[in-house]
Amino acid sequence: MESVFGRYKNLIVLVGVLFAQVLGLAVQVKRTTDTESSRLIRIWAVSAVTPFEKALVWVQTGTGNLWHNYFYLRGVRAENRELKQQIEQLRLAQIRLNEDAQQARRLQVLFGFKEQFISKTMPAQVIGSGGSEQSRVIFIDKGESDGVRPDMAVITVQGIVGKVLKVFRASSQVLLIDDQSSGVGAILEKSRLQGIVRGTPAGEVVLEKIMTDEAVQAGEEVRTSGGDRIFPKGLPVGVVSRVSNGADLFLNIHVRPSANLNKLEEVLVVTKVEEKESVLSENGQVRAVDVLAQRLPSVPDKPPNGSEAAAPPNPGVSSGVPAAAKPAAQKPNVGAPVQVTNPIASQPAAPARKSGGQAAGLKSATEQHPAPAPITVSGPDATAPKPKPPSAPPDTPPSAPAPDGPQ
Amino acid sequence: MPITYTSGEQVEVFRFSIPVTVLVPVTALFLQAWLPRQFPFFAMFDLPLLVTIFFSISRRNPISGLLTGSAIGIFQDALTGLPIGVYGIAKTAVGYLASSLGVKLDVENAGARLLVTLVFYVVHEIVYFMVARGLVALSLQWSWRHELWAALANATVGVILFFALDRFKQRT
Numbered sequence: 199m200e201s202v203f204g205r206y207k208n209l210i211v212l213v214g215v216l217f218a219q220v221l222g223l224a225v226q227v228k229r230t231t232d233t234e235s236s237r238l239i240r241i242w243a244v245s246a247v248t249p250f251e252k253a254l255v256w257v258q259t260g261t262g263n264l265w266h267n268y269f270y271l272r273g274v275r276a277e278n279r280e281l282k283q284q285i286e287q288l289r290l291a292q293i294r295l296n297e298d299a300q301q302a303r304r305l306q307v308l309f310g311f312k313e314q315f316i317s318k319t320m321p322a323q324v325i326g327s328g329g330s331e332q333s334r335v336i337f338i339d340k341g342e343s344d345g346v347r348p349d350m351a352v353i354t355v356q357g358i359v360g361k362v363l364k365v366f367r368a369s370s371q372v373l374l375i376d377d378q379s380s381g382v383g384a385i386l387e388k389s390r391l392q393g394i395v396r397g398t399p400a401g402e403v404v405l406e407k408i409m410t411d412e413a414v415q416a417g418e419e420v421r422t423s424g425g426d427r428i429f430p431k432g433l434p435v436g437v438v439s440r441v442s443n444g445a446d447l448f449l450n451i452h453v454r455p456s457a458n459l460n461k462l463e464e465v466l467v468v469t470k471v472e473e474k475e476s477v478l479s480e481n482g483q484v485r486a487v488d489v490l491a492q493r494l495p496s497v498p499d500k501p502p503n504g505s506e507a508a509a510p511p512n513p514g515v516s517s518g519v520p521a522a523a524k525p526a527a528q529k530p531n532v533g534a535p536v537q538v539t540n541p542i543a544s545q546p547a548a549p550a551r552k553s554g555g556q557a558a559g560l561k562s563a564t565e566q567h568p569a570p571a572p573i574t575v576s577g578p579d580a581t582a583p584k585p586k587p588p589s590a591p592p593d594t595p596p597s598a599p600a601p602d603g604p605q
Numbered sequence: 606m607p608i609t610y611t612s613g614e615q616v617e618v619f620r621f622s623i624p625v626t627v628l629v630p631v632t633a634l635f636l637q638a639w640l641p642r643q644f645p646f647f648a649m650f651d652l653p654l655l656v657t658i659f660f661s662i663s664r665r666n667p668i669s670g671l672l673t674g675s676a677i678g679i680f681q682d683a684l685t686g687l688p689i690g691v692y693g694i695a696k697t698a699v700g701y702l703a704s705s706l707g708v709k710l711d712v713e714n715a716g717a718r719l720l721v722t723l724v725f726y727v728v729h730e731i732v733y734f735m736v737a738r739g740l741v742a743l744s745l746q747w748s749w750r751h752e753l754w755a756a757l758a759n760a761t762v763g764v765i766l767f768f769a770l771d772r773f774k775q776r777t
Contacts, residue, residue, distance in 0.1 A: 208667040223690040329637035333685035460645045
């Protein structure tokens with residue numbers, strides 16, 4: 199034994215050192231899948247045991263299925279399964295019908311998404327690199343003591359550079375976007391197609407997961423989509439340099455990075471990102487009844503000085519009303535009660551005229567002054583005669599029905 | 606000058622002082638990390654590998670050679686984003702082979718050094734490629750053309766570097 203060890207001492211030491219390093223790799227390396235990552239040593243152990251377990255379970259399941267599905271109950275189980283599936287489908291249909299009724303409200307809720315904004319950055323100097331073509335990393339002169347943390351975005355004014363991979367006391371390691379293990383959520387600016395920007399072993403940057411039936415042109419800008427939760431949305435990534443069909447269902451899109459990754463001297467580390475609610479429109483949430491009311495014609499406003507001519511119709515009914523008939527146009531307020539003047543839709547409006555303040559205004563205008571200038575019914579009819587402006591003499595015979603005379 | 610085949614007793618074994626043993630690899634690692642930022646083409650060179658080959662051939666001790674390669678490779682891994690051990694395994698193998706070769710051959714002349722460095726660079730890249738693809742699952746691309754040109758470039762730099770480091774040799 200001693201002579202064997204002495205004879206093969208060098209080889210034994212070599213095997214021992216290599217084995218230790220392979221073991222170290224197995225402990226460090228994690229094979230990443232879509233859901234999680236596992237250490238290599240765990241993968242090896244599981245890979246060695248699971249085939250036997252799978253075989254045993256397969257035998258057990260096969261034997262059990264043969265008995266239960268054939269010998270014991272022929273067809274009953276299948277019928278039961280079918281009935282259960284039908285029940286589930288009916289339940290899904292019921293849920294779908296309930297959701298249809300609440301669709302408008304859900305769309306309003308969807309507008310409450312949060313956007314990310316860069317609120318704080320820290321400049322850093324690039325002090326070194328990984329020194330390997332297979333690992334494209336750089337070192338910056340800011341570390342844990344400066345507030346740098348892993349997975350912080352690193353950018354320049356031209357575009358994104360990478361993310362912080364490892365943090366040490368006074369320095370940090372940054373993984374560049376052209377490294378093959380890097381991945382950035384990206385979106386094409388014009389076509390709004392979303393994909394993933396990755397590095398290749400040759401150091402190029404490609405945009406993946408764009409289907410071949412999509413139209414992508416060279417020169418289109420690529421920006422961050424915010425989907426990776428590392429880079430805020432909207433930062434420049436690069437420009438599409440060439441597009442070709444890939445061997446699979448996706449396009450081969452090569453991207454020229456906006457930032458010059460080979461000549462980095464100073465970078466910015468995004469240390470704080472704020473999430474803000476998107477600002478809703480001026481009108482806020484619009485109810486369906488308000489949208490409908492906007493489309494209906496309204497009662498014209500009372501003349502300001504009790505002039506002979508009636509006020510022009512409310513421009514809330516904008517279709518078919520000439521601009522000259524609306525010298526005192528007012529924008530309808532959302533949520534405010536809408537007055538109806540269209541004689542065609544007069545049945546619900548008539549009671550309002552009799553009881554509302556607008557009706558009182560009209561009544562006072564007719565009582566106190568001569569017959570007002572003809573008011574054309576503002577409706578879809580674009581050929582209706584144009585009403586006179588308020589300054590027109592009141593003796594012009596009206597050519598349209600009286601405003602308070604429903605048909 | 607051709608490679609001369611000599612017996613083990615006729616081959617000179619050299620040693621190095623502790624400061625040289627530590628500072629030369631550290632300097633090589635620093636330059637490997639810093640120079641590519643200034644000159645991007647420098648990433649094709651592997652100064653730590655050249656230093657490993659030099660020390661292994663000079664010491665002519667397989668255990669010493671593999672331990673030197675292992676240490677240098679592990680430190681080089683620490684500077685990259687890859688798991689520690691990828692370069693370590695490759696340089697361990699090269700250190701062992703270089704020192705084993707150094708026991709058998711006298712490779713003090715420029716031609717022999719050029720050839721030896723070229724061969725060991727290719728061996729190093731093959732081992733690295735196998736470990737990176739087999740264990741770490743990196744999607745590397747192998748190009749014989751690129752590797753041979755890189756091997757020639759490294760061998761050329763290696764010859765110059767070896768002559769510069771010869772001054773630190775100490776005869777045992």
